[in-house]
Amino acid sequence: MLYEMDNNKQKIDESVKGKNSGSNSRRTEIRQFQRFTRLNRVLHFFMILSFLSLAFTGLTLKFAYTGWAVILSHLLGGFESARYIHRFSAVVMISVFIIHLISLVKMKRKENKTWFQLLFGPDSMLFNKKDWQDFTGSVKWFLGMGERPPYGRWTYWEKFDYFAVFWGIFVIGSTGLTLWIPETLTHIFPGWIINVATIIHSDEALLATGFIFTVHFFNTHLRPEKFPMDIVIFSGRVSLEEFKVDRPDEYRQLVESGELEKYLVEPYQPIVIKAIKIFGWIALSLGLSIIIWIIYAMIFAYR
Amino acid sequence: MRYRNLVISILFVAFYSLQPALGQSNDDCLMCHSDKTLTGQINGRTVHVFVDQQVLKSSVHKDVDCVSCHADLEGTDFPHKENVAKAQCVPCHDDVQTLYSEGIHGKAEEKGDPLAPICQTCHGSHNIIKVSNLKSAVAPIKIPFLCGSCHKEGAPVQVQRKIPEDHILENYSESLHGVGLLQKGLIVAATCVSCHSPHKILPHTDPQSTISRKNIAGTCTKCHSEIETVHRKIIKGKLWEQTPHILPACNDCHPPHKIQQPIYESNVANQDCLNCHGRPNLKSKDGRSMFVDAIILQNSAHSKIACSQCHNTVNPAHVRPCEGINSKVDCSICHATEGDQYRESTHGQLFAKNDPNAPTCEECHGSHNVLLTKNPLSPTFHTNIPNLCGKCHRKGEPAAVRYVGKEHDIIENYTESIHGKGLLKSGLTVTATCTDCHTAHHELPHTDPNSSINRNNIASTCGACHYGIKEQFAKSVHSVTFDKNNKKQLPVCNDCHSAHEISRTDASGFRLSIMNTCGRCHEKIAETYFDTFHGQVSKLGYSKTAKCFDCHGAHDILPVDNPESHVSHENIVQTCQKCHEGATRKFAGYFTHATHHDPVKYPILYWTFRGMTGLLVITFLFAGMHTLLWLPRSLQWRKQLKERQNSNTDITEADDNEKDDEKS
Numbered sequence: 001m002l003y004e005m006d007n008n009k010q011k012i013d014e015s016v017k018g019k020n021s022g023s024n025s026r027r028t029e030i031r032q033f034q035r036f037t038r039l040n041r042v043l044h045f046f047m048i049l050s051f052l053s054l055a056f057t058g059l060t061l062k063f064a065y066t067g068w069a070v071i072l073s074h075l076l077g078g079f080e081s082a083r084y085i086h087r088f089s090a091v092v093m094i095s096v097f098i099i100h101l102i103s104l105v106k107m108k109r110k111e112n113k114t115w116f117q118l119l120f121g122p123d124s125m126l127f128n129k130k131d132w133q134d135f136t137g138s139v140k141w142f143l144g145m146g147e148r149p150p151y152g153r154w155t156y157w158e159k160f161d162y163f164a165v166f167w168g169i170f171v172i173g174s175t176g177l178t179l180w181i182p183e184t185l186t187h188i189f190p191g192w193i194i195n196v197a198t199i200i201h202s203d204e205a206l207l208a209t210g211f212i213f214t215v216h217f218f219n220t221h222l223r224p225e226k227f228p229m230d231i232v233i234f235s236g237r238v239s240l241e242e243f244k245v246d247r248p249d250e251y252r253q254l255v256e257s258g259e260l261e262k263y264l265v266e267p268y269q270p271i272v273i274k275a276i277k278i279f280g281w282i283a284l285s286l287g288l289s290i291i292i293w294i295i296y297a298m299i300f301a302y303r
Numbered sequence: 304m305r306y307r308n309l310v311i312s313i314l315f316v317a318f319y320s321l322q323p324a325l326g327q328s329n330d331d332c333l334m335c336h337s338d339k340t341l342t343g344q345i346n347g348r349t350v351h352v353f354v355d356q357q358v359l360k361s362s363v364h365k366d367v368d369c370v371s372c373h374a375d376l377e378g379t380d381f382p383h384k385e386n387v388a389k390a391q392c393v394p395c396h397d398d399v400q401t402l403y404s405e406g407i408h409g410k411a412e413e414k415g416d417p418l419a420p421i422c423q424t425c426h427g428s429h430n431i432i433k434v435s436n437l438k439s440a441v442a443p444i445k446i447p448f449l450c451g452s453c454h455k456e457g458a459p460v461q462v463q464r465k466i467p468e469d470h471i472l473e474n475y476s477e478s479l480h481g482v483g484l485l486q487k488g489l490i491v492a493a494t495c496v497s498c499h500s501p502h503k504i505l506p507h508t509d510p511q512s513t514i515s516r517k518n519i520a521g522t523c524t525k526c527h528s529e530i531e532t533v534h535r536k537i538i539k540g541k542l543w544e545q546t547p548h549i550l551p552a553c554n555d556c557h558p559p560h561k562i563q564q565p566i567y568e569s570n571v572a573n574q575d576c577l578n579c580h581g582r583p584n585l586k587s588k589d590g591r592s593m594f595v596d597a598i599i600l601q602n603s604a605h606s607k608i609a610c611s612q613c614h615n616t617v618n619p620a621h622v623r624p625c626e627g628i629n630s631k632v633d634c635s636i637c638h639a640t641e642g643d644q645y646r647e648s649t650h651g652q653l654f655a656k657n658d659p660n661a662p663t664c665e666e667c668h669g670s671h672n673v674l675l676t677k678n679p680l681s682p683t684f685h686t687n688i689p690n691l692c693g694k695c696h697r698k699g700e701p702a703a704v705r706y707v708g709k710e711h712d713i714i715e716n717y718t719e720s721i722h723g724k725g726l727l728k729s730g731l732t733v734t735a736t737c738t739d740c741h742t743a744h745h746e747l748p749h750t751d752p753n754s755s756i757n758r759n760n761i762a763s764t765c766g767a768c769h770y771g772i773k774e775q776f777a778k779s780v781h782s783v784t785f786d787k788n789n790k791k792q793l794p795v796c797n798d799c800h801s802a803h804e805i806s807r808t809d810a811s812g813f814r815l816s817i818m819n820t821c822g823r824c825h826e827k828i829a830e831t832y833f834d835t836f837h838g839q840v841s842k843l844g845y846s847k848t849a850k851c852f853d854c855h856g857a858h859d860i861l862p863v864d865n866p867e868s869h870v871s872h873e874n875i876v877q878t879c880q881k882c883h884e885g886a887t888r889k890f891a892g893y894f895t896h897a898t899h900h901d902p903v904k905y906p907i908l909y910w911t912f913r914g915m916t917g918l919l920v921i922t923f924l925f926a927g928m929h930t931l932l933w934l935p936r937s938l939q940w941r942k943q944l945k946e947r948q949n950s951n952t953d954i955t956e957a958d959d960n961e962k963d964d965e966k967s
Contacts, residue, residue, distance in 0.1 A: 070843055214923075214926075
C-alpha cells in the first residue's frame, strides 16, 4: 500500500517541484497540500483563544475550593474581572460559530452544491457509512487484525471532535446565558433552572475541557506519528508525502478528479513556522496544566 | 380615871374612822396582790396582778402609795373593780408627762395607737429603779436594746409605721457610738436618748426636734464641744467655706446611726509630714525613695485631702508620727465600693494571695500623683486605658504569660480592632475600651457567672453602648428570650464578633470569616452554601457577594416561617433585590442552599448531576479506550513512516543527482 502510488510519482513530482528548480533551495520549491483554508485556520485560532480563556476563568469558580483556583483567580484580577473575561470570550466563541455557519453557506454557493450534496457528500462532517467502516477498520488495526484503513477527507474522530464542539456550544451556551441573565429569564422560567443550569454548564464545561485537553490533543499532537506537534491546523499545509500516506482515500480522489493541483501551495517561511510552533506549544502547555489541576482537584480536594 | 376608857374609845373610834380619810395603805393592797396566782380581767384579757413586795421595796417608788399611781382606785372599797386603768405617772412627773405628750410617742398614744409606748413600756412599773443604777431598765447600756425592741429591723413599728431610717439598731451597734457603748462599755457614749431626747422625741422635720437640721449641731456638741476646731483642719473645704463660721449639719458628713471611726488623726498636718518627706533625698531603710513632691500632690485629685487621711495609721503622740505605718494605704477607707469590687475581682483575689504580679490601686492610679479619670493626663483616662492594661496584658508581659484562655495578642488585636482604632487613632473617648467591657474594678474570668463578660451578661455589657442592637437581638431567634424551650447553646456577641478583634462589618476580612462563624453551628447549611455560586466566589476570597447575613440579617434573624424574617415568603424577593435589581418571585425560587447530593430534597439537581456525570464517564471511557488502543499502533506507524521517509530521501536525492548530472 505504501508503494501503490509510485506509478504516478513522476507526474506528481513535477507539479510539486514547480517551475523554478535550480537556483533556489530544494525545500522552498516543494509545494505542500493545503488542508485548511485561511478562514478555517483563523476561526480555529480564535476558538483556541476563547476556549482557553473560558476554561481558565470558569474552572477557577468550579474548583473554588482548591488552592490553585484562588491563586489563579487573583491573577485574573478577581472574580468580577474573571467574569468579564469569561463572558467576553463566550461572545467570541459564539461569533466563531456564527461565522463558521455563514462560511458553510458561502462554500455551498461557491461550489454550487445543493444542501443535500453539502450534508451528505464525501466531504461532509456528518457521519456516514465510510466512518463506520473506518471505525471498525481502525479497531481491527489496533488489535492487529487488519491494516490501517484508508482515511479520507475527514476521519470519524475529527467528525466527533467537530460535533462535540457543536453540541458543547449549544449546551454550554444556553446554560451560560441562563446564568448571565437569570433575572430576565426567570420572568418565564422558575428559579430552580438557575441551579440546574449551573450543574449542566459546569459539568459540560468539565467534559469539554477535559476532552479537548486530553483526547483532542492526543488525536492531533500527542499521537506518536504526529508527536510532538501537528501544525497543519495553523499552517493549513501538510507535505504531499505525508498527505499521501495519511489520507490515502482523499489523495486518490483528488488525483483521479485532477483537482490536486488546486490545493498545492507554497510552504510558509521557517520564521512563520517557528512562530506557529511557539503558539502551539503555549496553547498545548496551558491546556495540559489545566488538566493537571483538574486531576489534582478531583483526587485530592474533591467536595 | 373614870374618863380613861372614853378617851381610849374616842381615840379608837377616831383612829378607825379616820382610816378612810387617810386612804388605803399599801398593806391593804398587798393583802391580795402578794398572791402569786392572782389574776384579773382587763378588757377581756386575763392578766397577772401579782406584785412582788421585794421588788417594790427596792424600787424608787417604795415609799409611794399604790393609790398615788393607781389613782382611780383611791377611796374605793375592797375588792375593787376590774378593768383598772393604767397607772398614771402624773401629777408627780408632770413635767416629763408634758414633754412626752408633745413628742411623737405621746401623740401616738393619744390617738390610741396600739404600738405607742407608754411610761411603763420603757421604765417598767413596780420595778423602777434610779437611772444611774446600772440595772435600771433605762440605764444607758440598755437603751439601744430598749428602743431597739420596737425600732429594730423587722419589728412591727419599723414595718408598719413611717420611720425614715432603717437598720437602725444594726447600724448603731456598728457605729462609733455603738461600739463604744456596747463593746467597750463606755456608758457616756451617745445612746438613742442622747440625740433623740428621752421623752420629747420629735421627727427631724419638726423644727423643735433635737435632730432637726437647725438643732443637730447643738445636740452633737453636748458631748463634742468645740468640734469646730477639730474640723477646721480636715473638713471638706467646700462645705466650710459655703457658710463660714457656721457648723454644717453633722449628719451631712456623718450619716446618723452609722457614725464610723474618724478617718484621720488630728494634729498631724501636712506640713508636719512634709518637713521630712519634702526632702528630695529621703530614702527608706531598703533604699526606696520617700520623697513626696508637694507640687505633684497639689496638682493631684487628692490635693484637698490631708496626708493623715490616707496614711491613717499615723500616731501624733510620737515624735515621728509615721513610725506606726507598717502597711500600704488602704484606699477603700474612702473608696469603699471600689474596694469591695476589687476584692471580688481576679486582681483582688491575686492580691489577697500576695501574688507579686497582682495590680494594686497604686499601680493603676498612682499614689501622690493620682488624677481624676476624666483628666487626660491620668493613666486611667479613657484613651490611656489600653496602655495601662497592656503593661501586664500585652504579649510577653506577666499577665499574658500566665494567661491560659483562648484569647491571644489581646492588646495588639484590640489596637487594630474598630474600637481600638476609634479610641487610639481617632481619639474617640466614648469608644469601648478595656474597662468598658471588663469593668474597672470588678474584672472576672468569663467562666464566673458574675463576670461582665460571662455569656449570660455579655449582651448587657455590649448593650450598654449598643442598646439598639441589644433590643433587636433580644427579639431574634438567637436570643435566649425567644424560645425558652431551646436547649442548644445560643451565640452571644463575641461568638460572631470575636472579643478583641472586632472589626467593621463591611470589611472583607470580617465578611469572609463570618461564614466560618455561622458554619460552626450551622454546618450542613454552610456546606451547601459553598456549593452555590455565592459560596464559590466567597471561597475564592471575594467578599462582594451574598454572605449569610446579607440574606438572613445579623441581629434580627428570625425563623423562615416568621413573616418578619428577611427570608420569609413575604420578604425574600425584596432581600434578593438588594443586589439583583430585576429579581422577581420566580427568581427567588433559586435554591440558595441546594446540593446535588440529596435525592430526596433536590431530585432535579440530583438526577441532572447524575446524568451529566454519566455522560462524562461514558465519553471518557470510550475515548480513553480508543486512545489507549491506538497508542501502540501509532508508535508502529511512526516507525514505518520514518523508515519510508529515509528511504524516500535516498531515492529522491539519487533522482536529483541524476537530473543534475543530466543537465550539466
